[in-house]
Amino acid sequence: MTPKRKxxxxxxxxxxxxxxxxxxxxxxxxxxxxxxGASRAPGYPIDIRGTATEVVRRMGILPQLRSxxxxxxxxxxxxxxxxxxxxxxxxxxxxSVQGQxxxxxxxxxxxxxxxxxxxxxxxxxxDSIATLDQSGRxxxxxxxxxxxxxxxxxxxxxxxxxxxxxxxxxxxxxxHRYLGYCFGLFTMPNTFGLSHxxxxxxxxxxxxxxxxxxxxxRLHAFLTFHxxxxxxxxxxxxxxxxxLLTTAFAGAGWKVPAIIGAMRDADDLYCDTxxxxxxxxxxxxxxxxxxxxAYAPSFLTGQGSSxxxxxxxxxxxxxxxxxxxxxxxxxxxxxxxxxxxxxxxxVDNGGxxxxxxxxxxxxxxxxxxxxxxxxxxxxxxxxxxxLTLPVFAPMP
Numbered sequence: 374m375t376p377k378r379k380x381x382x383x384x385x386x387x388x389x390x391x392x393x394x395x396x397x398x399x400x401x402x403x404x405x406x407x408x409x410g411a412s413r414a415p416g417y418p419i420d421i422r423g424t425a426t427e428v429v430r431r432m433g434i435l436p437q438l439r440s441x442x443x444x445x446x447x448x449x450x451x452x453x454x455x456x457x458x459x460x461x462x463x464x465x466x467x468x469s470v471q472g473q474x475x476x477x478x479x480x481x482x483x484x485x486x487x488x489x490x491x492x493x494x495x496x497x498x499x500d501s502i503a504t505l506d507q508s509g510r511x512x513x514x515x516x517x518x519x520x521x522x523x524x525x526x527x528x529x530x531x532x533x534x535x536x537x538x539x540x541x542x543x544x545x546x547x548x549h550r551y552l553g554y555c556f557g558l559f560t561m562p563n564t565f566g567l568s569h570x571x572x573x574x575x576x577x578x579x580x581x582x583x584x585x586x587x588x589x590x591r592l593h594a595f596l597t598f599h600x601x602x603x604x605x606x607x608x609x610x611x612x613x614x615x616x617l618l619t620t621a622f623a624g625a626g627w628k629v630p631a632i633i634g635a636m637r638d639a640d641d642l643y644c645d646t647x648x649x650x651x652x653x654x655x656x657x658x659x660x661x662x663x664x665x666x667a668y669a670p671s672f673l674t675g676q677g678s679s680x681x682x683x684x685x686x687x688x689x690x691x692x693x694x695x696x697x698x699x700x701x702x703x704x705x706x707x708x709x710x711x712x713x714x715x716x717x718x719x720v721d722n723g724g725x726x727x728x729x730x731x732x733x734x735x736x737x738x739x740x741x742x743x744x745x746x747x748x749x750x751x752x753x754x755x756x757x758x759x760l761t762l763p764v765f766a767p768m769p
Contacts, residue, residue, distance in 0.1 A: 386483055425679035434486070482678065512525070556646075560593055574629065670719070671717075679716075690765055
């Protein structure tokens with residue numbers, strides 16, 4: 374009997390445990406390492422659309438995700454003074470298919486994925502890869518905990534700022550495409566009485582949103598602003614990040630001053646630039662990348678989690694179809710590249726229209742929103758479903 378090949382997956386967010394599930398089905402012995410602890414905060418809402426919905430159905434977690442679905446029926450757009458521009462169904466704004474696509478808290482999805490494989494794969498929490506050496510017949514890993522092991526293959530599922538990618542392929546700057554926006558995410562007290570709704574305030578180049586996921590005493594707050602060049606230095610320092618957001622929204626109307634005040638006290642502020650990862654290849658030797666580490670599309674597309682789920686499926690399928698990892702990695706890139714490209718292109722084709730940078734663009738967007746109130750919503754964007762999943766090989 375051929376011994377199981379041992380593989381390491383770095384990252385236990387979305388693509389990591391999804392990949393672990395399919396690799397276990399293929400007959401691999403899987404270890405997942407995650408620098409954070411086992412428990413995760415519920416997090417901000419994310420979308421599961423189109424082809425990704427079929428992935429979670431095949432994983433057997435679609436019923437649980439439907440139960441966790443966030444039902445936020447209204448999205449209200451506001452002008453500079455806080456007046457209503459348009460109020461319409463959220464699915465009409467984002468191009469999702471009502472009754473089919475899902476919106477769930479990121480932490481809920483991650484927890485479901487981890488639970489699906491908890492009894493089948495090994496998890497190493499509060500640890501991460503310190504060194505990676507594939508000069509031998511496998512990949513020699515030294516973890517920050519001091520643990521040393523050798524794996525047949527290693528997969529980087531460790532996000533936009535992937536340490537695995539940097540270790541194997543080089544600095545992030547080679548692959549990062551800045552999209553012209555900076556943003557901050559955090560939670561704050563629901564002092565405004567919002568329920569099951571999203572409110573989005575815009576002026577040219579600036580947007581602030583409050584998202585009430587159900588009836589809750591906490592809101593998801595979101596701030597984004599246009600900046601021609603990324604403020605890289607400020608993003609590296611917590612206090613500088615808060616100062617950057619405070620300065621960007623100086624003089625703003627509506628409830629923005631209260632949002633900025635809550636941001637200064639938030640202990641869960643996440644601040645970054647909107648960007649994509651574009652790489653000529655997603656593998657090198659015995660190491661391959663998946664999800665945001667390989668092809669982050671940015672939050673502007675709404676497709677990050679969906680790409681992570683689909684990418685994990687396609688990578689594991691390629692490894693099931695090809696015993697040789699070089700052939701498998703080539704098939705993975707060949708079969709997934711077009712789907713990634715069409716989803717990343719959503720930004721080029723108007724995916725950032727919710728955040729206009731000029732007064733003229735804002736007027737045009739507002740006119741489009743008013744039309745949506747009285748006209749049927751457009752069909753969903755084909756990018757969400759532009760890939761037909763191959764049938765996965767049965768468990769050995």
